[in-house]
Amino acid sequence: MDYDIIDREVVYNGFFRMTRFTVRHALFAGGMSGPLVRERFERGDAVGVLPYDPWEDRVVLVEQFRVGALDTGMGPWLLETVAGIVEAGESMETVARRETREEADCELGELVPISRYLVSPGGTSQTVHLYCAPVDSRDLRLDGHGHADEGEDIRLHVLPADEAIGLLDTGGVEAAMPIIALQWFALNRAWLKDRWRAAPRAPYNGPA
DSSP: OOEEEEEEEEEEESSSEEEEEEEEEBOTTSSBOOOEEEEEEEOOOEEEEEEEETTTTEEEEEEEEOGGGTTSSSOSEEEEOEEEEOOTTOOHHHHHHHHHHHHHOOOOOOOEEEEEEESOTTTBOOEEEEEEEEOOOTTOOOSOBSOGGGTOOBEEEEEEHHHHHHHHHHTOOOSHHHHHHHHHHHHHHHHHHHHHHTSOOOOOOSOO
């Protein structure tokens, strides 16, 4: 299958970027399509992490205000995985560990890949690299996470694993990233628990 990019134009370049493409592509029945004009939302690739405490059998989720959820009827405060945008020259592991410190104030152990997926390929180029990793969830501070100067106000939810998985049935998670992460976790929880409980407990985050 072939395609041609006839033209590419940046039509907006601010906090995000919008690029307008004129393309044509091969048709399944043979031949080529006519010129198609499509806008693509450019946000940069992202990394997401589902922190799991295998010693306490608990999952850590974050809650924050999301403007994209306004007017959807679901409410703009969403339960999500830890997540952040990949900056130039950063590895996925660096982003995962940085964002977990910023959003949950804890350290990750081994990063186990869950999935790499396109968020919405009909309109954006963003790819998510999603992981699960062990953490010590004891005495985590629940409120006051994120960078206030960037408008972040993040609250932690440290949930028993069964309760976290149950959010899939009750509609307690409404964003794609935590849904994908928790579905994968439900299938792999026993394996993760056996794997990580055999290792030393992750660094303790409680008072000295």
